[in-house]
Amino acid sequence: MTPPFLRYATYSALLTSVVFWLVFQLSKNAAIQTVAPFANDPYDSVASFAFQIALAIALLTLARLVSINNEKGLHLRAIFILHGLLLVVASVVITLAVDFIAMAQAWPLTWSDSMVYLFSGLTLLSLLTAITGILLTTAWKELGNLSSLTASDSLAQSIGDCWTLVTVIATWVVIYLPFLKSFWNWIDSLAHRIAAAWNEKLSFANPSIRPWIFAMTFAVLLGFALMGMILISERIKEGGPPSPMIGWLLAGIFFGGETIAILLSFLFFGGYLGLRPKLNNPGTAG
Numbered sequence: 001m002t003p004p005f006l007r008y009a010t011y012s013a014l015l016t017s018v019v020f021w022l023v024f025q026l027s028k029n030a031a032i033q034t035v036a037p038f039a040n041d042p043y044d045s046v047a048s049f050a051f052q053i054a055l056a057i058a059l060l061t062l063a064r065l066v067s068i069n070n071e072k073g074l075h076l077r078a079i080f081i082l083h084g085l086l087l088v089v090a091s092v093v094i095t096l097a098v099d100f101i102a103m104a105q106a107w108p109l110t111w112s113d114s115m116v117y118l119f120s121g122l123t124l125l126s127l128l129t130a131i132t133g134i135l136l137t138t139a140w141k142e143l144g145n146l147s148s149l150t151a152s153d154s155l156a157q158s159i160g161d162c163w164t165l166v167t168v169i170a171t172w173v174v175i176y177l178p179f180l181k182s183f184w185n186w187i188d189s190l191a192h193r194i195a196a197a198w199n200e201k202l203s204f205a206n207p208s209i210r211p212w213i214f215a216m217t218f219a220v221l222l223g224f225a226l227m228g229m230i231l232i233s234e235r236i237k238e239g240g241p242p243s244p245m246i247g248w249l250l251a252g253i254f255f256g257g258e259t260i261a262i263l264l265s266f267l268f269f270g271g272y273l274g275l276r277p278k279l280n281n282p283g284t285a286g
Helices: 004-026 043-066 071-105 113-143 154-176 178-201 211-238 244-269
Strands: none
Touching: 004 043, 004 071, 004 113, 043 071, 043 154, 043 244, 071 113, 154 178, 154 211, 211 244
């Protein structure tokens, strides 16, 4: 049902975003961080947000791809898959450009094993990005003048697509590990109950009819979750902040940064990715 190059480009974008995340984590290695010119702000902040955007969009794009099961599904999702792939490539290209600018400003560089590892990672990432870009261009031509449809509940549909991806992966795992079937059935049932409870108890944030309020609520909850994970990881690696006041300050920065990033992404990219109605639509106040 899905055009072949659309599949190839989606898989390549996911691989590229994963390698992007791994290269970012590599730059946090103590030995490499000391020689990487872009390991500190403001260069590091660009990569920090860009890899999250790239990985999230790559997963959303894959979820949409596996959710296509008929011609209508292709018309509803194809253009937004292409838009997502373009944003993944753009996120990596911008980060690579910033990294190479930082390296040019620090030239001449001191060559070492750590620098070789760093350059190898950047070279691999650049190669994968180029391949993804070529596949994306071919996929765009492959679809030609395919007409696109827009779902009235686009955000809810996208959330459903994400769960479809989880279901596909879980089904594949259960085939090879059948003893996990009952556990997966419990997880699937729990997820549906949580979704029903959300729409019942938090009806003001129903993604089908209130995409903006849902986005704000989700951003706050995810901001708290990411803040907690970052603080815990920092405490494990560095022993925590030197004082409670600095700890609260860091918590506020992490929470505010992640929450604002999610909301701004929804504002600027939500329409382009088919996650929300157009801003000029009079029926989208919520």
